[in-house]
Structures are given as structure tokens and as C-alpha cells.
Amino acid sequence: MQDEESLVRRLQERDDEAWTGLYDEFFNRVYRYIRLRVGDRAEAEDLTEQVFLKALQSVSSYRWRGRPFSAWLFRIAHNQVVDHVRKTRHRRTVPLDESLPATSAADPVLLAEQRSILGQLAQSVGQLTGAQRAVIELRFAGELSTAETAQVLGKSPGAVKALQHSALVALRKILSRDRDG
Amino acid sequence: MDREFEDILDECIDRITLRGEGIEQCLASYPAYSAKLEPLLQAALSATKATSAEPRPEFKAAAKYRLLSALRAGREKRRGLSFTGRRWRWATLGVALLLLLLAGAGTVAASTNSLPDEPLYRVKLAAERVQMFFTASDTAKAKLHLKFAERRVKEIVVMAEKDKPEKVEDVTRRLSYHLEKVRPVARALGEKEGRGKDIAELRALLQRKAAKHRAILQNTLERAPVRARPSLNRALELSGQGYDKALQYILGDDRSRSWEIRPRPESEGLNDPQPPKIQRLTPLISPITPSPPPSPASPVPQSSAGISGPGDRSGHEHNLP
Known part of the structure; x- marks a missing residue:
């Protein structure tokens, strides 16, 4: 808990290392979450990037209350997706297949x-x-x-x-x- | 009973998905539940497989670059540099307007040809902001951003030839900014009915510019001083992504790959966790669009189980320095 509180403080101080760590830890996870919802790879990438930029914009207003920081980050991701889905409801979705991991099959x-x-x-x-x-x-x-x-x-x-x-x-x-x- | 089973199932899922244990190990821990657990853990494994898409490494690296640039731009603001900077920006804008009014087109026209390493360059950028400000429609703004993007490409070429990689990086960020501003317009056009002419026009313009800028940058890359090549590669890569994104939105599919990213001659990889040149950057612009503080209670559909928090997107213009 102490560690997470200290991490949040460093994020709020815009510490490079803290943000790099956050990015490395969460980028793929946030991407997978978004990708599953929106289907399209380019849109998922774009939305994932927006999540981190949004987090950067909003982190100064984050108040530490002992709750996991990851939950806050995924709330941003969720709201990005909801917003996106609402705007693009009528559009067709692209099947989620081309960036699924290459398996061992040659x-x-x-x-x-x-x-x-x-x-x-x-x-x-x-x-x-x-x-x-x-x-x-x-x-x-x-x-x-x-x-x-x-x-x-x-x-x-x-x-x-x-x-x-x-x-x-x-x-x-x-x-x-x-x-x- | 159900509660107990749900706890066991939850524990087994953590063991399998987070700790990498096998289903058998978990079933062995709870033999009384194994018949009921086994099919659900198989389904859990399927769910894990279904959610295993990965982002493209080159995109991930470029997005990290943009995030760190935004981070540093924001940090400079917090340090108070921005106060002077903001005043300077407004002053520059004021000067540009004044010049427009008093000296007519002459002075501003002179600044039109100025380069990033020249004093009049700020006037040129300010004049562009004024022009953007007085452009009414989103489509016209998008076209103007593409026009300015072309200017940035030409400036990149000259700065690379002058062996000034730091200026190439500065201008590349501005180039990225212009291409990012085209995206929401492309997306909006792609979603609207009855805008076929606008879509066709913007698509053709994007394709033309993408091909032209790629050719210019690749040609420059071949003859540029060695020191300028990594930043030129970055320019090629980011502009390629910028155009591809905008085209994807307007086409609504993957037919838009306007260019492939060529392998870079240098060994420096995009996947470096923190490329040294990012550290050297002192961004003048933030690639993010300032927007109102995120609402803690954004509307959430029924299915989202009452989630709220920051996350709305906006497409507002923001000031370049």
C-alpha cells in the first residue's frame, strides 16, 4: 500500500521513471481490454494511447484513498471504450483475429x-x-x-x-x- | 456452498492465469470439487486465449514516445516555464496580428519562409495559428493542418541537411500534432452519411500527401548526415503512422496502409525501453489535447455495471507554442 501511495505521488510529480514503469506494466493489459471491446486494432491502439494521455492529464486530481491505482486506470479505459462505442455504434466491427498472438504453428x-x-x-x-x-x-x-x-x-x-x-x-x-x- | 465454490474457483483462476499453474494442480487441491471445477477452468483458459491480442511493438514504442513528450511538456509548465512561455506565445500571436494589420502581408510573408532555427519562425507559427483560428469548418481545418504538415516536412528536410537533429525532432512533434488533428475530422466524416464528396477529397489529399511526404523523407534519409538519420527515421515513422491512422478512420478498414515502415539503417530499436534521444528532447508542444477535467460520472450504459470516472475524449484545438 505504501509503495502504491508512493508510486501515485511520483506519478503526480511527473516522474519519468514512474510513468515508464506504469506504461510498461499496463499498456498491453489496457490494450487487450480495449481490443476485446472494440475489435478493430487501429482503434484499440488509439484508444489505449488516449487512456494514458488522459491519465497523465488527470493524475493530479487523483486522491489516494487506499484503492488500487490500476482500478482508476481501468476506469479511464472503460469510459474511453463506452464513449467510443456510443459514437460508433452503427459501424461494423472488425473481427479480432489479425493481431492475436502467433502460435507455435509455422x-x-x-x-x-x-x-x-x-x-x-x-x-x-x-x-x-x-x-x-x-x-x-x-x-x-x-x-x-x-x-x-x-x-x-x-x-x-x-x-x-x-x-x-x-x-x-x-x-x-x-x-x-x-x-x- | 455456492459462495465457497466461487471462492475456490476464483483462487484457481488466479493460480492458473496469474501464477501459471496447470488445471490439474488446482483440481488436486480441491478433489471434492474437481468435476464441477474442471469445465469452468477450461472455459477460463479459453477466455484467457481469447483476450491475448497484443499491440504492435512499433505502435507501443511510438505511443510511449508521445506520452513521455507530453509528460515533459507538462513538467515544464509546472515548473513555471510555461508562464513565461504562455506570455511569450500570446505576445507572439499579438505581434503576428499586429504585423498583419500594420505591415501588411510583407513581414508575415517573409516569415513564411523562415526555418526552425531562425528568429522569424515563431512569427510563422503564430501566423499559422491565426490562420487556423479564422478557419471555420472542421474539414477546412483538416486541410489546413495537412498544408502545415507539408511545411513541417520541408523544414525537417532542411534541418536534417543542416545536421540539426534536435530541430528535426522538434519539427517532427509539430508534424505529428498536425496529423493528429486530422484524425477526428477523418473519423467524423467516415461516420457521417451523405458526405461522400468531402470524404473522397480528404482521402485523396491524405493519400497524395502521405506518398509525397514519404518520398521526400526517404530521399532525404539516403543523403542526410549520419547524426540526423535517427531523428529522420522517427519523422518517417511517426508521419507514416499519422497518415495511416487518418486514412483508416476515413476508409473504415485496413485498405489504407499508405506506406510500410522501412527498416531503419541504425541499430537503435524502437523497442528500447527509453531511447536516449527521448531523454534529450525538450518538447515545445504537447501532443495531447487539453480538455476539461474528467468527469467522475460519465454516462455509462446499462451493461457497464455503473462504472464512472475520467475518460471522455475531446477534439479541441490547442495552442502550439
């Missing part, structure tokens, strides 16, 4: 198949309810702990665990249905 056909499977998985997450999806996005893409996820969502850790449970049950059903059908 064969382009196999690689394409694997990427397609990963794209389907991402679509399956998209079929969850809003609250379930939010938990999955924050826990798995954002790699937040249950406590941090609870802070971002304004829920109790118990409620997050329950949502996580129901989300995984639903995801399993969706995946089985897709596999069978």
Missing part, C-alpha cells in the same frame, strides 16, 4: 485456423451479458484481481466472484454449442 494454414479459433472465442465472450462480460474483460484481458475488478465495477468482491462464476458457466455453454453446432 504452417500458415494451421496458423490461420488457430487465429480463427481465437477469433471465435472472442466472439463467444461477446455473447455474455454486459456485467459478465465486464468481469471477464477486466479479469482476463486486464489481468486485474477480483478486488481490483470490484473497484472498477463498483461492486463487492463477492458479487464479482458470482459474476465470474456465471460468466464461465455461460461461456462454457456457448463454446459447447458452437462446437456441436
Whole structure:
């Protein structure tokens, strides 16, 4: 806690090292979270950059209350995404596949198949309810702990665990249905 | 019972996703629940795979560069340099206006050809701000930003030829700024119905400028002094990204790759955690757009479970120094 409070102070003092550390720790996690929501790679990159610039603009008004700083950062990310989705609701989304990690397959056909499977998985997450999806996005893409996820969502850790449970049950059903059908 | 199971599931997810343990290890810890746990942990693994996209390393590095530039620009402001700077900016703007009124176009026209290492350059920038201020429509502003971007490219070329890499970096930031300002317009046009002519015009202009600027910068890179090449590479890279972004927004897909980033001759990698030249930079502009303090209660849709906090985006103009 002391460390995090000191980190926040250094961020507020615009310390290069603190910001570099924050960037290195969170950039990919925030990107994955946003990418899962918006689909398009370029837009996800742009929004991720905006999250950090927004954090830089807003950090001076951040008040340390013992809550995880990551929750604050992901709240910015969440609001960026909400704002973006609202503005671009009518636009088609680009399938999330081309920047999914290259697997061990050297064969382009196999690689394409694997990427397609990963794209389907991402679509399956998209079929969850809003609250379930939010938990999955924050826990798995954002790699937040249950406590941090609870802070971002304004829920109790118990409620997050329950949502996580129901989300995984639903995801399993969706995946089985897709596999069978 | 459910609560206990949810706690166990949560613990196993942490062990698998954060600590890298296998599903079997977790099932062995809770044999009584293994039948119920196993399919859910498999689903959790699937969710982990589904969320494993990574940003492009070159974008990540460029975004870091922009963040650190913004960080330093803000720090200078906080140190009070900006007070003088701001006064100087307003004074320059005032002088530019006065010159426009009193001396007519002559003085300002003289400044039009000034270079970043010359005294009249500030007048040139101030005159550009005045011109931007009096430009009404967003589309016209975007075109004007592209015109100024072309000026920046020409200035980069001259500064590189004069072997002044620090000036090349300064001007590159200004170039990035102009291209960033085109993006929201491109996005808005791409989303609107019935703006086909504007879209076609801006798209053609973007494609033309992108190709032209790439050719100019690449040509300069081949004959520039060695010391200026890393900053020229940066200019090539950032302008390429700037144009690609704007084109992606206006096209709404990936057909817009106006140029590929060429491998740089120097060994200096974009992935360096903190390239030395970033440290040397003393940014004159902030690439971020000042906007009102973030609202702690931005509207959140039903699905977002009541999340609020900073995060709205704005596309306001901001002053260049």
C-alpha cells in the first residue's frame, strides 16, 4: 500500500521513471481490454494511447484513498471504450483475429485456423451479458484481481466472484454449442 | 456452498492465469470439487486465449514516445516555464496580428519562409495559428493542418541537411500534432452519411500527401548526415503512422496502409525501453489535447455495471507554442 501511495505521488510529480514503469506494466493489459471491446486494432491502439494521455492529464486530481491505482486506470479505459462505442455504434466491427498472438504453428494454414479459433472465442465472450462480460474483460484481458475488478465495477468482491462464476458457466455453454453446432 | 465454490474457483483462476499453474494442480487441491471445477477452468483458459491480442511493438514504442513528450511538456509548465512561455506565445500571436494589420502581408510573408532555427519562425507559427483560428469548418481545418504538415516536412528536410537533429525532432512533434488533428475530422466524416464528396477529397489529399511526404523523407534519409538519420527515421515513422491512422478512420478498414515502415539503417530499436534521444528532447508542444477535467460520472450504459470516472475524449484545438 505504501509503495502504491508512493508510486501515485511520483506519478503526480511527473516522474519519468514512474510513468515508464506504469506504461510498461499496463499498456498491453489496457490494450487487450480495449481490443476485446472494440475489435478493430487501429482503434484499440488509439484508444489505449488516449487512456494514458488522459491519465497523465488527470493524475493530479487523483486522491489516494487506499484503492488500487490500476482500478482508476481501468476506469479511464472503460469510459474511453463506452464513449467510443456510443459514437460508433452503427459501424461494423472488425473481427479480432489479425493481431492475436502467433502460435507455435509455422504452417500458415494451421496458423490461420488457430487465429480463427481465437477469433471465435472472442466472439463467444461477446455473447455474455454486459456485467459478465465486464468481469471477464477486466479479469482476463486486464489481468486485474477480483478486488481490483470490484473497484472498477463498483461492486463487492463477492458479487464479482458470482459474476465470474456465471460468466464461465455461460461461456462454457456457448463454446459447447458452437462446437456441436 | 455456492459462495465457497466461487471462492475456490476464483483462487484457481488466479493460480492458473496469474501464477501459471496447470488445471490439474488446482483440481488436486480441491478433489471434492474437481468435476464441477474442471469445465469452468477450461472455459477460463479459453477466455484467457481469447483476450491475448497484443499491440504492435512499433505502435507501443511510438505511443510511449508521445506520452513521455507530453509528460515533459507538462513538467515544464509546472515548473513555471510555461508562464513565461504562455506570455511569450500570446505576445507572439499579438505581434503576428499586429504585423498583419500594420505591415501588411510583407513581414508575415517573409516569415513564411523562415526555418526552425531562425528568429522569424515563431512569427510563422503564430501566423499559422491565426490562420487556423479564422478557419471555420472542421474539414477546412483538416486541410489546413495537412498544408502545415507539408511545411513541417520541408523544414525537417532542411534541418536534417543542416545536421540539426534536435530541430528535426522538434519539427517532427509539430508534424505529428498536425496529423493528429486530422484524425477526428477523418473519423467524423467516415461516420457521417451523405458526405461522400468531402470524404473522397480528404482521402485523396491524405493519400497524395502521405506518398509525397514519404518520398521526400526517404530521399532525404539516403543523403542526410549520419547524426540526423535517427531523428529522420522517427519523422518517417511517426508521419507514416499519422497518415495511416487518418486514412483508416476515413476508409473504415485496413485498405489504407499508405506506406510500410522501412527498416531503419541504425541499430537503435524502437523497442528500447527509453531511447536516449527521448531523454534529450525538450518538447515545445504537447501532443495531447487539453480538455476539461474528467468527469467522475460519465454516462455509462446499462451493461457497464455503473462504472464512472475520467475518460471522455475531446477534439479541441490547442495552442502550439
